[in-house]
Amino acid sequence: MDANAKIDGLAQTSLYRKFSIAFVFMSLVPIVLLLYIVNFLYLTPIIDKQLPFFKLTVLLVVLLSLASFDLIRRSMVALSSFSSNAKQIASGNYSQKVKVNDRGEIGDLANSFNTLTDKLQNKIKELESSKRLLQNILNKIGSAVTSTRGIENLLELVLQTLANGIDAKSGAIFIFEEGKSGFMMKVSYNMSDNLRKLNIDPEKGLISRVVGLKKLEVAFDLSTNAAADFEYRKNLAKDSIMAAPLIYKDKVHGIVMVCDKMSHKTFNKDDIVLLSNVTAQLAVAVENHELNLDAEKTYLETITALAVAVEAKDSYSRGHIDRVAGYMERLGKAMKLDEETMKILKSGAILHDVGKIGVRDDVLKKQGALNKEEQKEMEQHVIIGVNIIKPIRHMSTLCDLVRYHQELYDGTGYPDGLKGKEIPLSARMLKICDSYDAMTTDRPYRKGMDKESAKKELRAKSGTDFDPKVLEEFIKII
Numbered sequence: 001m002d003a004n005a006k007i008d009g010l011a012q013t014s015l016y017r018k019f020s021i022a023f024v025f026m027s028l029v030p031i032v033l034l035l036y037i038v039n040f041l042y043l044t045p046i047i048d049k050q051l052p053f054f055k056l057t058v059l060l061v062v063l064l065s066l067a068s069f070d071l072i073r074r075s076m077v078a079l080s081s082f083s084s085n086a087k088q089i090a091s092g093n094y095s096q097k098v099k100v101n102d103r104g105e106i107g108d109l110a111n112s113f114n115t116l117t118d119k120l121q122n123k124i125k126e127l128e129s130s131k132r133l134l135q136n137i138l139n140k141i142g143s144a145v146t147s148t149r150g151i152e153n154l155l156e157l158v159l160q161t162l163a164n165g166i167d168a169k170s171g172a173i174f175i176f177e178e179g180k181s182g183f184m185m186k187v188s189y190n191m192s193d194n195l196r197k198l199n200i201d202p203e204k205g206l207i208s209r210v211v212g213l214k215k216l217e218v219a220f221d222l223s224t225n226a227a228a229d230f231e232y233r234k235n236l237a238k239d240s241i242m243a244a245p246l247i248y249k250d251k252v253h254g255i256v257m258v259c260d261k262m263s264h265k266t267f268n269k270d271d272i273v274l275l276s277n278v279t280a281q282l283a284v285a286v287e288n289h290e291l292n293l294d295a296e297k298t299y300l301e302t303i304t305a306l307a308v309a310v311e312a313k314d315s316y317s318r319g320h321i322d323r324v325a326g327y328m329e330r331l332g333k334a335m336k337l338d339e340e341t342m343k344i345l346k347s348g349a350i351l352h353d354v355g356k357i358g359v360r361d362d363v364l365k366k367q368g369a370l371n372k373e374e375q376k377e378m379e380q381h382v383i384i385g386v387n388i389i390k391p392i393r394h395m396s397t398l399c400d401l402v403r404y405h406q407e408l409y410d411g412t413g414y415p416d417g418l419k420g421k422e423i424p425l426s427a428r429m430l431k432i433c434d435s436y437d438a439m440t441t442d443r444p445y446r447k448g449m450d451k452e453s454a455k456k457e458l459r460a461k462s463g464t465d466f467d468p469k470v471l472e473e474f475i476k477i478i
Contacts, residue, residue: 249287386399
């Protein structure tokens with residue numbers, strides 16, 4: 001093995017082994033060499049005569065060298081342990097601690113290193129938490145975009161993200177609604193459900209200052225702060241409040257409020273900057289939403305007028321829309337459907353036949369059976385109806401109701417031949433309500449059935465035309 005290979009091998013050995021080799025060459029070898037020279041040259045008698053304590057001195061030097069070796073060895077062992085633990089931490093095991101018994105500088109260095117790794121571990125946890133929060137935000141954005149609730153999902157997303165970012169315990173967004181005296185709580189975060197019904201008076205409390213001055217306000221020590229006495233008494237907050245107006249073109253559309261820092265401290269400059277930036281963007285979103293609502297309201301009123309016009313074509317079907325809407329409302333309540341679905345059912349009952357505006361009068365008013373060509377034209381009314389209501393974005397569920405209300409439970413209906421629970425529940429409900437009204441309404445070519453006969457006819461088609469479970473609920477309310 002050449003000299004370079006030996007040097008490389010020595011470089012790869014442990015720190016403790018390197019020190020041991022160095023100690024032997026620096027301390028023990030010179031002592032042994034000295035003793036050898038003394039004995040080899042027969043200098044022992046002379047040394048004993050001139051230096052009577054020579055051997056004792058040599059022994060003392062050896063003992064002191066060994067003591068020094070042990071002292072330095074302990075430091076080398078600590079450094080070696082430090083190096084081994086540090087390698088594990090560097091490989092990604094951040095829970096690993098540097099464990100040394102040294103109470104000196106090396107111990108201090110190990111403690112400092114452990115403190116740094118603790119801080120690093122905390123930062124990693126914060127990053128992982130931020131990652132989970134971001135994933136949650138992205139999921140909520142997807143829900144907000146596709147939900148029929150629209151702006152409420154978006155407001156909830158913004159509020160939750162804002163509260164987490166500011167480290168606030170709770171928060172709320174109040175929106176001014178036309179026809180109401182104050183601001184209604186639109187969404188809340190970690191607040192009592194009872195507060196959702198709270199109508200905030202813009203003439204009282206901190207909100208009064210925010211609306212009047214049209215600028216962000218902060219209040220703390222609420223129990224003794226007269227400026228926020230209203231909010232404190234209403235249990236909106238206990239320690240501190242930060243509120244900012246949603247202003248667009250000098251009009252206050254609403255207020256964003258975050259309450260009570262987790263740390264029980266007041267809101268700082270960074271919190272104020274964050275809330276200011278968020279409210280500036282959110283005000284634009286709320287304004288656009290209100291404009292869209294106005295446009296959609298106008299459009300909905302227009303197509304409702306079309307639906308009434310379709311009904312007016314046939315004098316014998318007048319009142320059909322109102323009656324079907326009434327049946328749908330009663331059936332929905334009996335089935336304990338939520339408020340949002342109930343709105344869809346009512347609108348669907350009004351607009352389900354709006355597509356008949358595109359069907360020729362001679363087909364629409366024909367008293368006898370339709371031929372194949374006429375039947376095909378009649379079936380197109382559900383497609384026409386969907387195309388008419390499609391621009392109303394927040395009523396996307398209504399499109400399913402209009403399109404599928406002529407589907408039959410056994411799959412023989414139109415336009416797509418859906419079967420059973422493939423048909424949306426709202427469409428299955430409407431099919432029953434619509435059919436019952438048709439059965440009990442007088443026509444030029446027949447008299448309407450009485451209630452019991454109509455019930456019998458419906459039951460006869462249970463499982464073929466109608467969903468059996470929904471049908472039983474309908475019969476209970478008639």
